Ligand SMILES: Nc1nc2c(ncn2[C@@H]2O[C@H](COP(=O)(O)OP(=O)(O)O)[C@@H](O)[C@H]2O)c(=O)[nH]1
């Protein structure tokens with residue numbers, strides 16, 4: 001059974017992805033105990049402490065873990081792999097309601113955290129003043145966007161605000177992850193859901209406004225939409241706010257620099273577990 005976990009160049013994160021995708025498959029039927037013991041530098045004693053810390057019963061199989069247990073195990077494995085010479089790189093998605101400040105926070109990270117890689121999306125919308133080709137977006141026409149979809153070159157794509165299409169080029173993301181870097185995708189809620197489907201080990205962050213009134217103020221204050229479009233986007237925002245519970249983390253965008261720092265901190269592989277938490 002060990003082969004299922006460490007066969008060839010497959011990382012433990014790949015094994016988790018396969019197990020969660022197909023709970024009845026070989027990897028899905030692996031006991032968590034077998035999976036952990038096959039990882040570098042984890043013996044039986046340490047394994048018991050880890051399972052206690054993760055609050056996972058030793059009898060559990062990978063495919064039988066609940067959503068929170070899967071997330072805790074994925075985060076642990078990502079940190080453990082990073083600490084033991086693996087890549088531990090992370091795909092992180094930043095999404096949230098329109099006008100919450102995703103673009104502003106992502107832009108702040110691009111300008112102030114040069115160590116963080118940001119995915120540059122393809123879009124069919126026209127560039128705005130100050131937007132630079134290949135930095136803010138790859139501006140393409142509909143025919144080119146259709147080609148990107150047809151050739152499987154997009155990790156995900158969506159039509160946003162019933163208008164333009166936006167999509168995440170797969171190549172640069174795969175290259176960065178393979179190189180051991182973490183990558184930040186600033187995309188809409190639909191895109192976040194698609195990434196969750198395609199790459200369950202991705203970390204999803206929901207950017208929250210401090211209050212609804214502040215969100216309205218930012219949308220109106222931005223001045224990029226007329227009253228009718230603003231109203232339509234506010235209706236969409238109400239629905240988008242309900243998606244927060246599908247995300248792994250929430251960050252309130254009260255102050256841009258503070259929110260940016262919280263996102264960057266969430267991109268770092270979590271430290272391997274410390275002392276076992278005393279049970280309440
Ligand atoms: N699904 C998806 N959404 C994206 C992508 N890139 C940007 N978006 C989203 O598209 C929306 C519109 O972005 P943009 O036109 O830059 O700015 P906005 O109209 O001022 O919000 C924002 O919610 C972005 O998060 C992408 O690659 N995929």
Ligand SMILES: Nc1ncnc2c1ncn2[C@@H]1O[C@H](COP(=O)(O)OP(=O)(O)O)[C@@H](O)[C@H]1O
Nearest residue numbers: 098099100101102103104218222253254255256
């Ligand atoms: N923390 C913040 N405090 C006040 N205004 C903000 C903050 N973050 C963003 N904004 C403003 O809110 C508006 C919407 O931000 P934007 O980044 O375009 O949102 P999104 O990309 O989520 O649609 C912009 O005018 C931006 O300057």
